[in-house]
Amino acid sequence: MKKLTRRDFSKISAMGIATFGAQVEETTGASLNKATLTSIVSRPVNLPVAKGHRVVVVGGGWSGLTIAKYLKIYGPELDVVLVERNSMFVSHPISGLWLAGLVNLDAITFSYLDAAVNNNYLYLQATLIDLDRTSRTIFTDQGRLNYDDLILAPGIDYDYSSLGVEDQAQEQLLKTSFPAGFISASEHISIKRKVENFKGGIFALNAPAGIYRCSASPYERACLIASVFKRKKIKGKVVLVDPREQPAVSAEGFLSAFEELYGDIVEYMSSSVISGVNPESRSLSTDFDEIIFDDAAIYPRIRGAYLLEQLGLADPNSAQMEAAIDPFTYNAVGDANLYITGDCRPMPFSKSGNTARTEGKYLAKLVAARAQGKETSWKSPQTICYSMVNTQPNQAIMVDGKYQFNRASNQWEHFDNYALNKRNESMASKTFDWFEENLQDMFY
Numbered sequence: 001m002k003k004l005t006r007r008d009f010s011k012i013s014a015m016g017i018a019t020f021g022a023q024v025e026e027t028t029g030a031s032l033n034k035a036t037l038t039s040i041v042s043r044p045v046n047l048p049v050a051k052g053h054r055v056v057v058v059g060g061g062w063s064g065l066t067i068a069k070y071l072k073i074y075g076p077e078l079d080v081v082l083v084e085r086n087s088m089f090v091s092h093p094i095s096g097l098w099l100a101g102l103v104n105l106d107a108i109t110f111s112y113l114d115a116a117v118n119n120n121y122l123y124l125q126a127t128l129i130d131l132d133r134t135s136r137t138i139f140t141d142q143g144r145l146n147y148d149d150l151i152l153a154p155g156i157d158y159d160y161s162s163l164g165v166e167d168q169a170q171e172q173l174l175k176t177s178f179p180a181g182f183i184s185a186s187e188h189i190s191i192k193r194k195v196e197n198f199k200g201g202i203f204a205l206n207a208p209a210g211i212y213r214c215s216a217s218p219y220e221r222a223c224l225i226a227s228v229f230k231r232k233k234i235k236g237k238v239v240l241v242d243p244r245e246q247p248a249v250s251a252e253g254f255l256s257a258f259e260e261l262y263g264d265i266v267e268y269m270s271s272s273v274i275s276g277v278n279p280e281s282r283s284l285s286t287d288f289d290e291i292i293f294d295d296a297a298i299y300p301r302i303r304g305a306y307l308l309e310q311l312g313l314a315d316p317n318s319a320q321m322e323a324a325i326d327p328f329t330y331n332a333v334g335d336a337n338l339y340i341t342g343d344c345r346p347m348p349f350s351k352s353g354n355t356a357r358t359e360g361k362y363l364a365k366l367v368a369a370r371a372q373g374k375e376t377s378w379k380s381p382q383t384i385c386y387s388m389v390n391t392q393p394n395q396a397i398m399v400d401g402k403y404q405f406n407r408a409s410n411q412w413e414h415f416d417n418y419a420l421n422k423r424n425e426s427m428a429s430k431t432f433d434w435f436e437e438n439l440q441d442m443f444y
């Protein structure tokens with residue numbers, strides 16, 4: 001492993017320091033000078049010295065947690081560090097069921113300490129700020145850390161300009177007053193409070209254009225919020241705006257649930273592109289309509305985490321600013337020791353937890369094999385998505401599928417697809433089993 005010399009501190013980019021400075025100012029109100037900021041990020045982090053080949057995984061979501069665990073399974077000799085900015089994990093999958101009161105917050109909240117202790121790796125609560133690929137060093141708000149291999153799994157960010165919102169004050173108001181609920185736990189908590197306090201009128205939701213996080217979830221969320229209104233006899237309507245002609249996934253199952261279970265509660269507006277949202281007047285416009293809402297969770301188009309762009313690792317030709325990587329090895333272009341994966345991947349796979357975990361297991365196997373001087377063959381990720389569409393009684397639908405690359409057309413294709421659109425109680429109980437199995441595996 002290369003040692004960082006004094007001169008290498010100059011490799012911390014001005015952009016990295018500026019971003020860190022802005023974060024410090026936002027959280028503490030203090031404005032620190034460049035020399036102070038540089039000294040914070042360039043001191044060594046408080047971790048034991050690496051015992052062998054060190055693999056650093058940044059991002060403790062469904063992807064990073066799986067990779068950290070499986071690196072130790074496929075390469076017990078590896079020294080693995082998981083770097084995550086949050087102090088605890090709140091799951092996105094099943095958060096909709098919590099929204100509808102089917103599970104407690106406890107059921108979706110987990111400790112990074114447990115994950116690290118039970119799976120024999122180190123956890124560092126820190127935010128990645130910058131990267132020097134020559135000396136193989138990451139710079140975080142807790143200091144610097146050397147790696148032999150680095151895996152980035154930082155997830156996604158929102159692109160509010162996709163909703164016609166360019167003004168920063170409007171964007172901030174929209175983000176905080178009508179959060180999308182697809183990135184942070186605070187967003188989920190705000191949406192739950194909104195649903196619990198809703199007195200009646202229109203609750204607006206939307207599915208964004210492009211490939212967005214969890215194709216089924218805007219439709220599942222519409223069903224779950226409608227089920228709360230139905231149970232509490234609230235005179236409310238869930239208006240779901242979608243640019244597509246029909247739901248992006250499980251169309252038959254969702255459309256029949258809308259019609260048969262929530263005929264007077266869910267209004268599904270297909271082929272409707274949002275051209276503007278005004279959080280002050282609580283209105284959103286499409287090409288044909290203006291919808292005045294009483295409350296909402298507005299979901300902008302998503303993009304790969306800004307971090308990648310800041311580090312020069314995003315593909316500028318990708319429509320959603322996703323990572324510039326080899327799609328089979330996940331190597332950042334031209335870098336044998338840097339891998340990027342999870343929802344920020346550019347391949348058109350479903351941006352879902354099951355996909356991120358199966359992909360993560362393959363990548364952990366590949367990185368461990370390479371550290372042992374071997375290779376391993378590519379394996380398709382698997383997308384499995386259960387959607388709870390009814391809560392009286394609990395009934396779910398599901399899809400399952402894999403991917404293959406067609407070299408003749410130069411396109412990714414689905415294969416081994418299976419869908420169950422007829423909602424039933426057995427699928428509902430499998431939804432809980434699927435979640436339990438995955439979370440047990442990541443944390444215990």
Ligand SMILES: Cc1cc2nc3c(=O)[nH]c(=O)nc-3n(C[C@H](O)[C@H](O)[C@H](O)COP(=O)(O)OP(=O)(O)OC[C@H]3O[C@@H](n4cnc5c(N)ncnc54)[C@H](O)[C@@H]3O)c2cc1C
Pocket residue numbers: 058059060061062063064083084085086092093094095096126127128129153154155156181182183213214217305307341342343344351352353354355356384385386
């Ligand atoms: C409401 C909802 C319901 C869903 N339902 C399902 C479902 O039923 N089934 C399913 O399979 N999928 C579902 N998903 C999708 C699933 O949650 C995502 O696909 C999955 O979380 C992607 O994993 P990831 O690790 O790539 O990203 P994330 O889970 O977002 O993890 C990224 C991590 O990186 C960390 N990070 C980012 N930047 C930094 C930095 N600079 N320094 C340190 N850490 C950083 C973040 O804090 C975060 O913990 C759902 C998503 C939502 C929002």
